[in-house]
Amino acid sequence: MxxxxxxxxxxxxxxxxxxxxxxxxxxxxxxxxxxxxxxxxxxxxxxxxxxxxxxxxxxxxxxxxxxxxxxxxxxxxxxxxxxxxxxxxxxxxxxxxxxxxxxxxxxxxxxxxxxxxxxxxxxxxxxxxxxxxxxxxxxxxxxxxICDSEKLYSVNSTFIETEQSLLFGHWLHPTPKSRQGMASWQHKNYAPELAGSFQLHYFEVSREVIEEESILNQKASEIVTQSLLRTNPNLDISKESCVIPTHPLQAQWLLQQDYVKEAIDAGQIKSLGTMGPVYTATSSIRTVYSFEEDWMLKFSIPVKITNSLRVNKQHELKAGIVMASLFRKLPFLQKHSTFHIIEDPAYLTVHLPGRKESGFEIIIRSNPICEKEKHKRGFSSVAAIAQDPLPTKKSRLFQLIETIALAEGRTVKSVSLDWFKKYWNCAIEPLILLYDEHGIALEAHQQNSVLDVSNGYPESYYYRDNQGYYLSKDYEQALCFTEPTLLHTPELFYEDSLIQERFTYYLFMNQLFSVIYRFGADGLIREEKLLQYSKLQLRLLEKRLHGQGKRFVSTILHQKKLSYKANLLTRLHDVDELSTALEQAIYTKVENPFVPVKEGERAKNLSLTF
Incomplete structure (x- = not known):
């Protein structure tokens, strides 16, 4: 039944x-x-x-x-x-x-x-x-x-279908689908899981209060205007103003704010209502996607998702610009052709008196998957690949492995190991090398990590998130020499002790271990086998590395306990990590699966330490 x-x-x-x-x-x-x-x-x-x-x-x-x-x-x-x-x-x-x-x-x-x-x-x-x-x-x-399993788990799903398939949410969070601030009637349009679509709410804003930056050939305001005019060619926009799109949830909030009402009364802002291209939400909810558009858009929304109120901070706008420029100058992406950064190369906002953030902050995000998916499907976040399926259904990972095994006439175990090796090579190893060579650690959790599995095996890795850059202070001089604008974003630099705490959680606890778990829980290959392979690769890496990555890998290999982001304690303490000093959640220590533990020790109690 x-x-x-x-x-x-x-x-x-x-x-x-x-x-x-x-x-x-x-x-x-x-x-x-x-x-x-x-x-x-x-x-x-x-x-x-x-x-x-x-x-x-x-x-x-x-x-x-x-x-x-x-x-x-x-x-x-x-x-x-x-x-x-x-x-x-x-x-x-x-x-x-x-x-x-x-x-x-x-x-x-x-x-x-x-x-x-x-x-x-x-x-x-x-x-x-x-x-x-x-x-x-x-x-x-x-x-x-519940009757939509083809789109939820099929190996032929489009990118946006995989983004909208995460019915269970964060695999290690006590409230994975908490959406405080979104009314029940709003989910139909704006929740990615319900696959709704919507138009954006536009404002016409005087250029004298506009703030924007771009490293592209176009200004952010030009990108937005051109997109809108393609669907609304008769729209008349004054040369002294430009249009700013907002998420409908944010527009409703903005129109209730006194400082916005004052700007409207002063003639600086005019609400144009909903219009323009049709978008749909990605898994983050506030980043929206359109198959017809060259850019994704990332908004602030008045909704608490898992741990935090999701808003674009002023320093994050600049971080996206600076890091996009930095990666264009580093040789790393050319050396590692299967590793990609989804850029945030432009932003647009409204600067109003007495407000560090006005609520109009919009990040323009590159959309490389849109062009590729016109020719083939198969781009999926690690979260969508590794998520638990509905009862009686098979996970996306299981279906990928089963499809390959049938096509190649091989066992699922042998295909699973080869799949995992390719995943390691395009996703895990480059992230460690990036940190070792350039002191850049990425918040590469499973939702921020997108794989090209259009041919079954992982071929390329894409990282997305301008809130997830951690630059080592040990590399600060070299990085600032390469990209001088980093001198204006000192908040991107952290001590390596903190970086490695977070990198341990995001790369290993959240991403890699979710894949290993999925293989084991699906009965494709034992977790022990994948841990053995990972441990061997880490040992080989440890011999090659010379920077902070060497210390990081040594910790992963030898420490009995590893840093772990305690989402339950963070929620119990009601910590909004995006608004705390250093954006710090509560961290604890958990057993390291790379270090053998005696059976009797595995049941020791954890303490409420943070």
Whole structure:
């Protein structure tokens, strides 16, 4: 019998939350073989998983037991039935998944309070609200797309279809579909999962308050105007003004702001309404795409997605320009022809008195995939390739491997290893080399990482995100010599200790391990095999590297614990990482799968350290 959308969403929400808790909570549990546990614990529930994990809730004086259907070395387990002990019947019985999640949130809250983490005490209610909201949103998305598996997972999906396929969201986040600030009726048009389309809201703005920059042959305002005139050729725009597009969600917010109303009354801004080309949301929601347009557009929107309110900061506008210019001057992209940067080479905004950001900030992003997809399909983020499929369906990665195996007459295991090797060569290794040679680390998590798999195997890697550049202070002099405008963006430079903490999480924990997990969970090839290959490649790299990359790889290979972005604790503390000093979320340490751990040590508790 086919599961309901609500049941599927509850299960997916539970996977996301429990895996976050197991990594970040004050009690990561005790692992026990199911057969051994059942011998000593009466239950009428049929447990098919090989393992269970026992969670002791000190503050609640109770225990939960979770069935583990798939135990992952890289840290994302498939969790089955949750059980609680019933003292009345002296048996272990099923517990509702939502109740388990609520109880664990309360446990973290009470534990933080007892340990004196005052900042946590007042924000657990916010986490509960986001958890429920994420669950309801996911239910809505699944209900709308549950019969749409061809577009969701097909190897022939277009880029935008893969962008709109992430029904479950961030694989290690407790509230993966939290969309605070987006009304229920707005999801139909603006949520990528619902595959809606919409026109942008345009404003005519006096040039005296316009701020723009571009390293292209055209100004940002010219790109926008030409795009609009193609669909609205009779539009009359004064020479003393230009048009600025905004996301409809942002336009609604802007028109309610007093400083915008004052600019409208002063004749500096005029609302033109919705018009122009039709766009659709990519997986980030605020970056929009049109098959007919040469540029993607990245907006500010008044919506909190996962950890943060998604707005374009002034320094990010400039970062996109500077980094696009820098990469054009470095020889790295020419040396590594399968590695690409999706540029943000122009921006446009309105400068109003007393406002660092006016809310009109728009980033113009290159759209190399648009031209390529006119000839072939097969561009997909790593997130779309590695995501869990709907029940009874096969993941996009599984279908890619199966298609190749059938075409080549080979086993899925041998094809899987070759696929992973090609992925490593075009995605993982160049990112490490870039850091070693030039001191540039990228926030290369799975959603920021796009692969060209149009021929089945990964052929090219594309990085996107102007918020995700980390430049080493050790390389500052050389980089500024190459690109002098970096002198005006000192906020791009970081100490290597911080860079390597973040790079560890984004490149390994978030991206590489998600791919390894998918292979293992799909039964294509064992995680151990891919970890062995990765470890061998890291050892070979360590011998070749000479800069900060060598220290970074050494840490990955030898440290017992690696840095991990604690999204659950970040949410519990209600940290908006984009508005904190150094845009810092809460980080903790988790076991390093490259370093063997004795079975008894694997169940040690994690502490609430950050």
């Amino acid at each position: 086919e599961e309901s959308a609500k049941t599927v969403a509850e299960h997916a929400s539970f996977q996301a939350f429990i895996n976050s808790y197991l990594r970040e909570g004050g009690n990561c549990g005790r692992w026990i073989r199911s057969k051994e546990w059942i011998k000593e614990n009466p239950t009428a529930v049929n447990l098919t998983g090989i393992n269970v994990i026992e969670l002791v809730l000190i503050e609640h004086s109770k225990k939960f037991v979770l069935e583990i259907k798939y135990r992952s070395i890289v840290g994302r387990h498939l969790v089955g039935v949750p059980l609680k002990y019933c003292s009345t019947t002296n048996q272990w019985v099923r517990e509702d998944r939502l109740i388990v999640m609520m109880t664990l949130i309360q446990e973290l809250h009470l534990l933080a309070k007892r340990k004196g983490y005052i900042g946590f005490v007042t924000h657990y209610d916010e986490l509960i609200v986001r958890l429920i909201e994420s669950y309801h949103t996911m239910t809505n998305y699944i209900e709308s797309r």
